[in-house]
Amino acid sequence: MTEISRRALVQRLVASTAFVSGASPLSAAPAPNRSPPPPAPPGKFEFDDVVRRARDLAAAPFEPVAPPLPDALNKLDFDAWRDLRFRPDKAFPIGDSFQLQLFHLGHLYRRPVTINTIRDGIPTPIPYSANLFDYGRTKLDKPLPVNLGFAGFRLHYPLNAPKVFDEVIAFLGASYFRVLGRDQRYGMSARALAVNAGTEAEEFPFFREFWIETPESGADRATVYALLDGDSTTGAFRFDIYPGVDTAIEASVTLFPRKPGVKFGLAPLTSMFFIGENDHRFSSDFRPELHDSDGLLMHSGTGEWIWRPLRNPPKPEVSSFLDKDIRGFGLLQRDRDFDHYQDLDLAYEMRPSYFVEPRENWGEGRVDLVELPTGHETSDNIVATFQPKDSPEPNKPFNYGYRLIASLNPAKLSPNGRTLNTYQTTAAALGSPEPINPGSRRFIIDFVGDDLRYYFSDPQLVEVVPSTSQGKIVRSFIVPNPHTKGFRAAIDVQLEPGQSTDLRAFLRSGSRALTETWTFPWRAS
Structure with a gap:
């Protein structure tokens, strides 16, 4: 038409x-x-x-x-x-x-x-x-x-x-x-x-x-x-x-x-x-x-x-x-x-x-x-x-x-802390000699806004809560991001070859959610 x-x-x-x-x-x-x-x-x-x-x-x-x-x-x-x-x-x-x-x-x-x-x-x-x-x-x-x-x-x-x-x-x-x-x-x-x-x-x-x-x-x-x-x-x-x-x-x-x-x-x-x-x-x-x-x-x-x-x-x-x-x-x-x-x-x-x-x-x-x-x-x-x-x-x-x-x-x-950036990379620290597991990937998420600045000087009070519909979360961690006055979260996920998953993550302090929920699909090659 x-x-x-x-x-x-x-x-x-x-x-x-x-x-x-x-x-x-x-x-x-x-x-x-x-x-x-x-x-x-x-x-x-x-x-x-x-x-x-x-x-x-x-x-x-x-x-x-x-x-x-x-x-x-x-x-x-x-x-x-x-x-x-x-x-x-x-x-x-x-x-x-x-x-x-x-x-x-x-x-x-x-x-x-x-x-x-x-x-x-x-x-x-x-x-x-x-x-x-x-x-x-x-x-x-x-x-x-x-x-x-x-x-x-x-x-x-x-x-x-x-x-x-x-x-x-x-x-x-x-x-x-x-x-x-x-x-x-x-x-x-x-x-x-x-x-x-x-x-x-x-x-x-x-x-x-x-x-x-x-x-x-x-x-x-x-x-x-x-x-x-x-x-x-x-x-x-x-x-x-x-x-x-x-x-x-x-x-x-x-x-x-x-x-x-x-x-x-x-x-x-x-x-x-x-x-x-x-x-x-x-x-x-x-x-x-x-x-x-x-x-x-x-x-x-x-x-x-x-x-x-x-x-x-x-x-x-x-x-x-x-x-x-x-x-x-x-x-x-x-x-x-x-x-x-x-x-x-x-x-x-x-x-x-x-x-x-x-x-x-x-x-x-x-x-x-x-x-x-x-x-x-x-x-x-x-x-x-x-x-x-x-x-x-x-x-x-x-x-x-x-x-x-x-x-x-x-x-x-969105009144909560929100996602600013999403990145993907290999699931290993830069320059690390450890081998990269096949079917693994690292996702990096920058969270900003709301009262994340309040926790910036006391980051141990904040944790990332990740989940995956398939496979497993190998590790996760967060670090303060001084450039955004927020937090950067990293999630390593591992799947079987050809398997796909829906990832989810948010930040919380105690029982209180500090951010929206980030979600992203990924399929292992």
């Missing part, structure tokens, strides 16, 4: 060779203290209208084929499509705090979406006009019809300066969207829904129509309604967007499944991990690290915080973490040091972290982490999503909600 972005394309590479690592057991964080928007007066367009549209659409046969685009748009390559730029002076005001700009159809984006603005409760579709765009070097032979539609849209807001309208959120391609907080640079993406993710039967539902509500004067919130369609489900989405230092989205969702037994992934996140500090197999690039995210953070229903560093694996792999009433999960970019990236243009250290907090209990299920092999930084190869244990029933509404936060400060997302 050529309309799907590169993120969707790489996800299709997940094959039956993917393995599910030993399923690991993992409260929703309180919703923000904001008053919900008042209900719309009778007769005005509101979320219930989108829900009715989704219900009616689910009762009709799915129409997967998009209307054909004019040949001139079908032939556009990426550079030619990128030249079709929206004119900033044509931006549509959305109240006095937001502006709306549009994306042109063409290249991979061949499915038109209808985009409406809502003023005084009345929705009005935006007609296509060539005057809205600067075509640059791209020349089109014939005028395009007013009912052409658009590929997507973006909202602008005075995010970084009072009088400058910066891009804060963009919806483009299938059900993808990206959101920014202050001083952030685009990196990872979110999706409305994943369907059968990580299987040959994976689907990519798409948004057919959007409605952007005009807020009251001076409002700090924009509201977007969206109608989702796909072979296995339809859906109504409401996104309340609160721009700021950490931009937050409150999402309300009603799905209408068309089929039984479908595996829905709620609040899916997509990112890229090519090279990190723990693996330099793939590149001789002068840049030490290349990634949009460096780990998966989970807040379990029991209150445990779990950190799983990301990898660029040699083959597709899926790791699953069982949980009940999960409180949150997200893909984070914890490393904020420019020296670790050395990229003046792409600014990986400014890529946002996305964290999802369910607004109510999601029940039993699992967080799935999909990791795909990639040989370069231009393909997204990481997916994280929550899959409910039981598939929603067809022809019945399935309701849920969540909060998504885009942040540069991962410390806000």
